[in-house]
Amino acid sequence: MSEPAPVAALPLAAAPMAGLTHSAFRRVVSAFGGCDLLYTEMLAGAALLQETPDSPYLKQRPGDAPAIFQLLLRDERRIEAIVARLHPCHPAGLDLNCACPNNRIRQAGGGASLLEDPERLRAILCGLRQAWGGRLSVKLRLGPSPVPRWRENFQDRLRLIEDCGVDAISINPRFAEDRHARAARHDLLPWICALTRLPVTANGDILGPETIARNPANFAACAGLMLGRIAIVRPWTFAAWRAVRPLPAPRELALQTWQSLAAGILEDFPPEKALEKLKLFAVWFSRNYAFGHTFYTAVRNAPDWTTLHARAEAFFAANPEVVLQPSLVDY
Ligand SMILES: Cc1cc2nc3c(=O)[nH]c(=O)nc-3n(C[C@H](O)[C@H](O)[C@H](O)COP(=O)(O)O)c2cc1C
Structure with a gap:
């Protein structure tokens, strides 16, 4: 061996x-x-x-x-x-x-x-x-x-x-x-x-x-x-x-990740399924932020993709604080 x-x-x-x-x-x-x-x-x-x-x-x-x-x-x-x-x-x-x-x-x-x-x-x-x-x-x-x-x-x-x-x-x-x-x-x-x-x-x-x-x-x-x-x-x-590459600062990194994941999901799934998949991702992704529950609540209740996108953009525009150690509690 x-x-x-x-x-x-x-x-x-x-x-x-x-x-x-x-x-x-x-x-x-x-x-x-x-x-x-x-x-x-x-x-x-x-x-x-x-x-x-x-x-x-x-x-x-x-x-x-x-x-x-x-x-x-x-x-x-x-x-x-x-x-x-x-x-x-x-x-x-x-x-x-x-x-x-x-x-x-x-x-x-x-x-x-x-x-x-x-x-x-x-x-x-x-x-x-x-x-x-x-x-x-x-x-x-x-x-x-x-x-x-x-x-x-x-x-x-x-x-x-x-x-x-x-x-x-x-x-x-x-x-x-x-x-x-x-x-x-x-x-x-x-x-x-x-x-x-x-x-x-x-x-x-x-x-x-x-x-x-x-x-x-x-x-x-x-x-x-x-x-x-x-x-x-x-x-x-x-x-x-x-350490494969220099990574952007935490806020930028999280924002870029959300955007590329949202784009990828929309590309792969039909709109209704895409909405469901992005909401599921948001359950976990929201843990990056000190006030992530506001992000998740806004996203969870969005009736369609355009509303979800607008709410996410509004959250990011306020320059939300990224936490050092996100909670991984599985509710
Ligand atoms: C939302 C969720 C979905 C999961 N789905 C699967 C799955 O499809 N197959 C599997 O073997 N384990 C699944 N797991 C378990 C994970 O693969 C992993 O074993 C578990 O989360 C422990 O690893 P972690 O402490 O790094 O999260 C899932 C866990 C979570 C939280």
Whole structure:
């Protein structure tokens, strides 16, 4: 096995985030630079069969960072057709979502519920491995809840994942029941890395190099770092981390980001859908500002694109104060 990369050189990835990591967002992050890998939002298998490669969920542009397509599957049916549909998009890899704690998704048999049903998990992973020769990964949490034998159960799932020929995992070291309310348990990462021969990408509460610098040993055996909410609030986080280019001052940077994301969303989605997507982005982007709730409220209630645009411009014209550390609380 090769030596792990020094922590400072670990590849950086943007996490899959439903409704948010669409192609317009991926273009904005790619244009800033510094991000090595972008995940699509979770893509439901059945819905994927209706999408074409130029859909706003799938499309990529030359110059975009490589994209891993994340799948939300509840059984092994139609895997071959789903993978065939993705082939023309040239994914850098496919990822199976075994992490989503959302009740509706779990009750439907997807996301974190797969970890509770090893036979279904095995059937899906074997189906994917058979249909897809490229990089195959799994995103997971520690399990549903900290029941007495959770460590053994977690180890069993890792073994199953390895046995099915998966190439890599990413881990959000929380239980499904924690959602985002509890801190990610970075102290568990060395143990997790020692349990498996697979490369492990760490996720959860990683905000920048300062997170790693606080305790580099926690991340020393990891193969990569994945950033979620902070990447939505500040899509320039990767560029700042890697210092790939001089960035404008915070106010200008935030304004430019909003404008390019809004333009990209409008270009990719029909107007009604575009409005919905920009409002969703605004939930997180508004955290950049000391009075971000006024921005978000104005945007949320906008009945159409023109009104939304005018309200956003009025907010920016008042030269709003940008905060040093945005809140990432997931309400
Ligand atoms: C709004 C939202 C949507 C998310 N959607 C997905 C998703 O589609 N697939 C997935 O595996 N995780 C999803 N996640 C979880 C993130 O990928 C990530 O694991 C989590 O936010 C922890 O990382 P962070 O602390 O850097 O935000 C989502 C999280 C949020 C807040």
